[in-house]
Amino acid sequence: xxxxxxxxxxxxxxxxxxxxxxxxxxxxxxxxxxxxxxxxxxxxxxxxxxxxxxxxxxxxxxxxxxxxxxxxxxxxxxxxxxxxxxxxxxxxxxxxxxxxxxxxxxxxxxxxxxxxxxxxxxxxxxxxxxxxxxxxxxxxxxxxxxxxxxxxxxxxxxxxxxxxxxxxxxxxxxxxxxxxxxxxxxxxxxxxxxxxxxxxxxxxxxxxxxxxxxxxxxxxxxxxxxxxxxxxxxxxxxxxxxxxxxxxxxxxxxxxxxxxxxxxxxxxxxxxxxxxxxxxxxxxxxxxxxxxxxxxxxxxxxxxxxxxxxxxxxxxxxxxxxxxxxxxxxxxxxxxxxxxxxxxxxxxxxxxxxxxxxxxxxxxxxxxxxxxxxxxxxxxxxx
Amino acid sequence: xxxxxxxxxxxxxxxxxxxxxxxxxxxxxxxxxxxxxxxxxxxxxxxxxxxxxxxxxxxxxxxxxxxxxxxxxxxxxxxxxxxxxxxxxxxxxxxxxxxxxxxxxxxxxxxxxxxxxxxxxxxxxxxxxxxxxxxxxxxxxxxxxxxxxxxxxxxxxxxxxxxxxxxxxxxxxxxxxxxxxxxxxxxxxxxxxxxxxxxxxxxxxxxxxxxxxxxxxxxxxxxxxxxxxxxxxxxxxxxxxxxxxxxxxxxxxxxxxxxxxxxxxxxxxxxxxxxxxxxxxxxxxxxxxxxxxxxxxxxxxxxxxxxxxxxxxxxxxxxxxxxxxxxxxxxxxxxxxxxxxxxxxxxxxxxxxxxxxxxxxxxxxxxxxxxxxxxxxxxxxxx
Numbered sequence: 001x002x003x004x005x006x007x008x009x010x011x012x013x014x015x016x017x018x019x020x021x022x023x024x025x026x027x028x029x030x031x032x033x034x035x036x037x038x039x040x041x042x043x044x045x046x047x048x049x050x051x052x053x054x055x056x057x058x059x060x061x062x063x064x065x066x067x068x069x070x071x072x073x074x075x076x077x078x079x080x081x082x083x084x085x086x087x088x089x090x091x092x093x094x095x096x097x098x099x100x101x102x103x104x105x106x107x108x109x110x111x112x113x114x115x116x117x118x119x120x121x122x123x124x125x126x127x128x129x130x131x132x133x134x135x136x137x138x139x140x141x142x143x144x145x146x147x148x149x150x151x152x153x154x155x156x157x158x159x160x161x162x163x164x165x166x167x168x169x170x171x172x173x174x175x176x177x178x179x180x181x182x183x184x185x186x187x188x189x190x191x192x193x194x195x196x197x198x199x200x201x202x203x204x205x206x207x208x209x210x211x212x213x214x215x216x217x218x219x220x221x222x223x224x225x226x227x228x229x230x231x232x233x234x235x236x237x238x239x240x241x242x243x244x245x246x247x248x249x250x251x252x253x254x255x256x257x258x259x260x261x262x263x264x265x266x267x268x269x270x271x272x273x274x275x276x277x278x279x280x281x282x283x284x285x286x287x288x289x290x291x292x293x294x295x296x297x298x299x300x301x302x303x304x305x306x307x308x309x310x311x312x313x314x315x316x317x318x319x320x321x322x323x324x325x326x327x328x329x330x331x332x333x334x335x336x337x338x339x340x341x342x343x344x345x346x347x348x349x350x351x352x353x354x355x356x357x358x359x360x361x362x363x364x365x366x367x368x369x370x371x372x373x374x375x376x377x378x379x380x381x382x383x
Numbered sequence: 384x385x386x387x388x389x390x391x392x393x394x395x396x397x398x399x400x401x402x403x404x405x406x407x408x409x410x411x412x413x414x415x416x417x418x419x420x421x422x423x424x425x426x427x428x429x430x431x432x433x434x435x436x437x438x439x440x441x442x443x444x445x446x447x448x449x450x451x452x453x454x455x456x457x458x459x460x461x462x463x464x465x466x467x468x469x470x471x472x473x474x475x476x477x478x479x480x481x482x483x484x485x486x487x488x489x490x491x492x493x494x495x496x497x498x499x500x501x502x503x504x505x506x507x508x509x510x511x512x513x514x515x516x517x518x519x520x521x522x523x524x525x526x527x528x529x530x531x532x533x534x535x536x537x538x539x540x541x542x543x544x545x546x547x548x549x550x551x552x553x554x555x556x557x558x559x560x561x562x563x564x565x566x567x568x569x570x571x572x573x574x575x576x577x578x579x580x581x582x583x584x585x586x587x588x589x590x591x592x593x594x595x596x597x598x599x600x601x602x603x604x605x606x607x608x609x610x611x612x613x614x615x616x617x618x619x620x621x622x623x624x625x626x627x628x629x630x631x632x633x634x635x636x637x638x639x640x641x642x643x644x645x646x647x648x649x650x651x652x653x654x655x656x657x658x659x660x661x662x663x664x665x666x667x668x669x670x671x672x673x674x675x676x677x678x679x680x681x682x683x684x685x686x687x688x689x690x691x692x693x694x695x696x697x698x699x700x701x702x703x704x705x706x707x708x709x710x711x712x713x714x715x716x717x718x719x720x721x722x723x724x725x726x727x728x729x730x731x732x733x734x735x736x737x738x739x740x741x742x743x744x745x746x747x748x749x750x751x752x753x754x755x756x757x758x759x760x761x762x763x764x765x766x
Contacts, residue, residue, distance in 0.1 A: 283677065
């Protein structure tokens with residue numbers, strides 16, 4: 001998929017890719033036209049899979065991405081909470097019954113994709129590992145554990161090179177936070193060339209990061225506000241429609257919220273560089289499913305903007321949209337349902353002397369590369 | 384007006400303050416309950432006023448602010464383009480007929496408030512000055528002219544101390560760009576204490592900065608998207624509803640857009656400090672009338688966050704909303720139709736050693752303090 005082949009910009013494409021399959025009441029959530037086609041990925045010699053949290057926004061996107069990428073599997077367990085157990089789900093023309101997640105769920109499972117929140121991961125992740133499953137965990141539960149690799153396949157694949165499928169030994173691999181993935185997809189190729197010393201990030205984060213219900217609340221609130229009604233505030237404590245606010249993650253004693261500190265700490269771990277200086281301000285904006293980030297970089301070595309642009313054009317999983325004449329740059333809408341992280345507004349920082357600073361604007365689909373796609377790319381490296 | 388007396392957060396308050404008086408078709412644009420009450424501000428010994436661009440978003444806000452603040456005037460000319468000439472307008476219980484702006488408009492006018500775009504200011508500003516009017520210009524036409532003061536009354540009132548009303552001599556005073564005003568309201572008190580060396584700003588800018596028609600387009604697009612229709616893109620070239628994009632100002636050869644370079648250059652002029660380093664990334668977000676800014680500051684002298692918070696609590700025109708426990712910080716909605724700039728997320732920058740850095744999140748009403756209020760505060764200093 002190339003960003004040059006994007007849907008027309010005015011087309012409405014920011015809904016959940018496939019969420020409407022089980023939540024048809026959301027009008028904004030359009031099925032992805034490419035999802036759930038019949039693929040030849042169901043075969044006996046392939047690994048057995050489990051999807052934990054299959055009814056959630058990321059869980060549904062796991063299925064969409066597995067199908068899009070013809071990920072090979074011999075079987076797939078659809079796991080969720082008791083509330084969803086027993087419901088039916090169609091995936092690649094086969095009907096599945098959603099099973100309740102339990103300690104017995106992981107027998108014979110080779111790869112388990114988790115996206116059901118930190119407490120579920122903490123409880124069932126180790127159980128799955130004990131059963132011999134390799135867990136790719138989308139929560140923050142194990143990200144900072146020293147013996148758990150935190151992986152963006154394009155950035156630090158070596159961190160998981162010791163983990164092998166088919167040796168009967170379970171393992172945990174953590175998927176980084178969405179904001180970290182999107183930021184590092186764009187900044188790592190530049191870091192590799194000129195070494196980032198300091199990074200100042202301001203985010204513009206979509207509703208999807210708070211789950212499918214948050215996306216529905218944004219839609220509902222917007223309708224209510226347009227009708228002159230009081231907006232319904234259940235997921236968030238304040239009006240989200242036509243508004244924005246500091247990220248809803250708890251604020252720590254240093255004044256940063258947890259989302260911001262994930263960017264600080266995960267960057268250090270993924271780059272294996274405890275000295276890189278990062279500060280971040282994380283803000284929720286009324287956008288459905290793709291994050292944007294304004295990134296200011298200071299380098300150890302000089303790096304001019306033309307070289308940076310060339311590096312980014314050749315970076316895997318990155319597209320450059322940087323058309324100054326027509327004022328065309330990355331937007332959340334243009335990257336929605338897309339695999340690539342888009343980078344633009346690449347320019348020499350006028351506040352730093354010499355070629356030691358760059359400003360960038362980065363957009364990436366929060367559910368896809370920020371979560372499901374990255375996890376499945378991790379799983380692909382196990383094959 | 385104190386921000387502690389804000390309307391409940393869930394209440395919908397982001398419409399134009401008074402725009403609906405002449406554009407009743409916009410549902411999102413509610414009249415400000417306090418506007419247009421009868422005041423004792425019409426009196427013979429007061430200056431005669433002219434409002435240029437009275438039908439625009441800022442023009443309407445000029446009237447609202449004049450009334451709110453009981454600005455004294457002996458007469459007021461309502462000036463606009465030919466298209467609006469002849470229309471009637473009620474202000475403080477008196478009916479006015481909108482007149483077409485012409486070279487003859489300024490005879491006997493003491494203070495002319497301009498907000499009709501740069502080309503109108505360039506043409507008619509000098510004409511008004513020649514007629515002996517003091518022009519407070521909201522456009523960017525004269526901001527960087529060496530002999531034109533660029534003024535935020537709370538920040539650099541001394542810059543206009545040589546301009547006097549009633550001496551028969553006309554003059555130009557420029558109102559800074561909205562993003563600059565909002566940023567410097569929060570950062571100047573800290574700069575005065577610890578000297579800002581470098582500032583990295585990322586903006587979250589409302590529709591209102593592009594005028595009333597842009598606000599209407601955002602509303603219309605949002606309705607269309609919710610109805611599954613193609614959004615109408617007339618003011619902007621791309622979908623704005625549930626999306627965001629790099630500011631629509633032209634991009635210059637250094638890769639910055641004009642909006643960003645205004646922040647860079649106007650800061651230097653207002654602080655009278657050619658050495659301050661500023662970089663900015665300006666983004667439009669789907670919010671109606673208040674801007675937000677994520678600001679990272681590096682200081683020459685150490686400044687801890689508690690001291691910074693105390694300084695900001697005592698700063699004129701600034702309110703601190705910084706409740707970490709309940710995750711309550713400034714939002715565009717909470718400052719809409721408010722005079723004060725709100726500051727929160729005040730914290731020591733973890734990416735800088737010692738107390739030499741702070742991160743802030745700032746919100747301010749773009750039409751009010753970002754434009755009309757600041758201009759009328761300038762006019763008040765002439766009284």
